[in-house]
Amino acid sequence: MKFVRNQWYVAALAEEVGDGLLERTVLGESIVLYRTLDGAVTGLANRCVHRRFPLSEGRLDSAGNLVCGYHGFTYDPAGTCVAVPAQQRIPRSARVPTYPVVERDRFIWVWIGDGKLADPARIPSLPFLDDPGWAVLRGMAGVKCRYDLLIDNLMDLSHETYLHSEWIGTPEVAETPTTTTTDEDACIVWVSRHMENVPCPPSYIPSMAAKGFSGKIDRWQDIEYHAPGLYLLNSRIAPPGRPPAADGEDSHAAHKKIVYAVTPSTAGTTYDFWCVARDHEVGDVEADTRGMKSQAAVLGQDVDALNLLEATLAGEPSGYQELSVNIDTGALAARRMLARLAEAGERVPQG
Numbered sequence: 641m642k643f644v645r646n647q648w649y650v651a652a653l654a655e656e657v658g659d660g661l662l663e664r665t666v667l668g669e670s671i672v673l674y675r676t677l678d679g680a681v682t683g684l685a686n687r688c689v690h691r692r693f694p695l696s697e698g699r700l701d702s703a704g705n706l707v708c709g710y711h712g713f714t715y716d717p718a719g720t721c722v723a724v725p726a727q728q729r730i731p732r733s734a735r736v737p738t739y740p741v742v743e744r745d746r747f748i749w750v751w752i753g754d755g756k757l758a759d760p761a762r763i764p765s766l767p768f769l770d771d772p773g774w775a776v777l778r779g780m781a782g783v784k785c786r787y788d789l790l791i792d793n794l795m796d797l798s799h800e801t802y803l804h805s806e807w808i809g810t811p812e813v814a815e816t817p818t819t820t821t822t823d824e825d826a827c828i829v830w831v832s833r834h835m836e837n838v839p840c841p842p843s844y845i846p847s848m849a850a851k852g853f854s855g856k857i858d859r860w861q862d863i864e865y866h867a868p869g870l871y872l873l874n875s876r877i878a879p880p881g882r883p884p885a886a887d888g889e890d891s892h893a894a895h896k897k898i899v900y901a902v903t904p905s906t907a908g909t910t911y912d913f914w915c916v917a918r919d920h921e922v923g924d925v926e927a928d929t930r931g932m933k934s935q936a937a938v939l940g941q942d943v944d945a946l947n948l949l950e951a952t953l954a955g956e957p958s959g960y961q962e963l964s965v966n967i968d969t970g971a972l973a974a975r976r977m978l979a980r981l982a983e984a985g986e987r988v989p990q991g
Contacts, residue, residue, distance in 0.1 A: 691711065878892060
């Protein structure tokens with residue numbers, strides 16, 4: 641599948657860009673990210689104009705300029721060369737391309753396409769990631785698969801029943817039908833699965849205990865996917881028969897907001913940036929440890945499955961036709977959006 645270039649993608653977690661240099665390959669383009677002296681993040685093409693040495697293998701000087709580690713060509717944060725070894729005159733062409741970069745909601749977003757279209761207002765808003773009322777865990781996994789396979793995985797959660805049965809999967813996830821709606825203009829897909837009076841999966845039992853109820857639960861999974869690469873799962877568990885009040889008050893329930901920022905790296909590799917936010921047990925270190933253990937296990941199972949699937953597809957004979965059924969409705973809607981956007985080469989409208 642072609643990449644959608646005129647779009648914001650997550651290139652790093654905010655804490656990954658510190659005092660040094662960080663290389664990330666996004667949509668096949670190698671970028672070096674670093675903080676300027678005032679703390680802002682900048683992104684340069686990771687290639688010196690002189691002999692194309694990776695700038696990420698250089699260093700930052702005391703003035704906040706990036707010094708190439710091969711021959712010492714030095715660039716300011718705008719990509720302009722400000723020093724050349726052994727001569728005073730700096731060639732006019734001595735500059736490296738820059739990328740629009742925005743730090744928001746603890747993510748570093750980068751724009752790979754036409755810079756004139758890079759409107760920061762179109763970055764999806766995730767304010768709960770900075771809300772003190774939510775405990776937030778985060779990380780990143782590299783996956784050896786094309787990015788649309790990861791999106792398929794996230795859009796169809798019926799695989800939880802089989803791949804994640806000891807953590808978040810129960811038979812009801814696969815057995816319960818979903819409803820799917822789309823906004824073609826805004827390029828958003830919503831998929832909802834509401835399960836009533838069902839067993840609580842193992843990793844959610846502590847959340848249930850923290851909210852003071854036990855036994856069976858009503859379990860909601862509400863997906864909001866913004867093409868091409870941002871996925872939000874609103875997860876809710878509550879005592880059976882107790883929906884949110886008409887005004888939205890829902891303090892008797894436990895909520896998680898699970899974010900996946902899916903960023904294509906190359907044609908066959910993908911960055912999977914993730915955040916898990918919960919509105920209960922905030923500040924509880926033991927709950928954080930449990931949450932990290934559960935997320936690492938579930939994510940590891942997904943990564944193993946997707947790596948295997950990519951290897952299988954790579955050796956597949958041409959002309960093979962896969963089969964799709966009702967549970968694939970959301971994933972197929974996402975596929976259609978991705979294909980349309982990639983083919984048109986258009987900007988994804990958001991907000």
